[in-house]
Amino acid sequence: DPKIIQKPKYLVAVTGSEKILICEQYLGHNAMYWYRQSAKKPLEFMFSYSYQKLMDNQTASSRFQPQSSKKNHLDLQITALKPDDSATYFCASSQEGTGGARAEQFFGPGTRLTVL
Amino acid sequence: TQTVSQSDAHVTVFEGDSVELRCNYSYGGSIYLSWYIQHHGRGLQFLLKYYSGNPVVQGVNGFEAEFSKSDSSFHLRKASVHWSDSAVYFCAASRPGYQNFYFGKGTSLTVIP
Numbered sequence: 676d677p678k679i680i681q682k683p684k685y686l687v688a689v690t691g692s693e694k695i696l697i698c699e700q701y702l703g704h705n706a707m708y709w710y711r712q713s714a715k716k717p718l719e720f721m722f723s724y725s726y727q728k729l730m731d732n733q734t735a736s737s738r739f740q741p742q743s744s745k746k747n748h749l750d751l752q753i754t755a756l757k758p759d760d761s762a763t764y765f766c767a768s769s770q771e772g773t774g775g776a777r778a779e780q781f782f783g784p785g786t787r788l789t790v791l
Numbered sequence: 792t793q794t795v796s797q798s799d800a801h802v803t804v805f806e807g808d809s810v811e812l813r814c815n816y817s818y819g820g821s822i823y824l825s826w827y828i829q830h831h832g833r834g835l836q837f838l839l840k841y842y843s844g845n846p847v848v849q850g851v852n853g854f855e856a857e858f859s860k861s862d863s864s865f866h867l868r869k870a871s872v873h874w875s876d877s878a879v880y881f882c883a884a885s886r887p888g889y890q891n892f893y894f895g896k897g898t899s900l901t902v903i904p
Binding site for chain 1: 825
């Protein structure tokens with residue numbers, strides 16, 4: 676059974692529209708993340724949430740808004756879509772403890788977004 | 792600013808060969824390092840990590856990596872590769888107390904049967 680579900684797997688949108696990428700994790704983890712991967716750039720960290728609170732935001736644009744309605748959900752809303760937003764968006768989760776060592780992250784299969 | 796660099800974009804070896812995938816980082820303080828593997832069309836999977844202690848860490852499927860503070864490196868190695876090891880390998884770094892991870896550009900490993 677998949678432990679991290681991302682929906683949809685493929686998404687095509689027109690410029691200027693708005694889309695929501697869904698992520699649910701069933702690992703019982705306390706931290707969730709969004710990453711973006713495109714042909715032009717390496718894997719980019721976007722957001723991290725811990726216990727449904729935003730911990731870090733490395734996304735310059737306010738068009739990207741994470742939404743956490745439940746502890747194991749972290750959706751990504753993208754407004755005013757641009758062709759440059761075309762990428763594969765990965766959700767990940769981890770069980771973080773105290774101290775400096777980080778836990779391994781588990782990645783979902785990704786949502787491949789194409790903006791025309 | 793912290794960066795992670797993977798100097799080889801592509802590496803090709805024959806099945807049974809040994810391989811080393813290189814990773815260097817640019818931060819001087821305490822650092823958490825890890826390697827992930829990504830097969831085509833799939834999400835990343837964790838291989839191994841280092842934070843402190845023995846600089847040689849063992850991971851899944853026979854992979855190991857060695858941390859070197861003097862070289863600012865965390866190279867990944869495998870003694871005998873299998874064709875199924877063909878994938879893209881990412882090195883990642885994070886600092887204690889910080890949430891964000893920095894990933895390298897990835898090294899595409901092709902293993903010829």
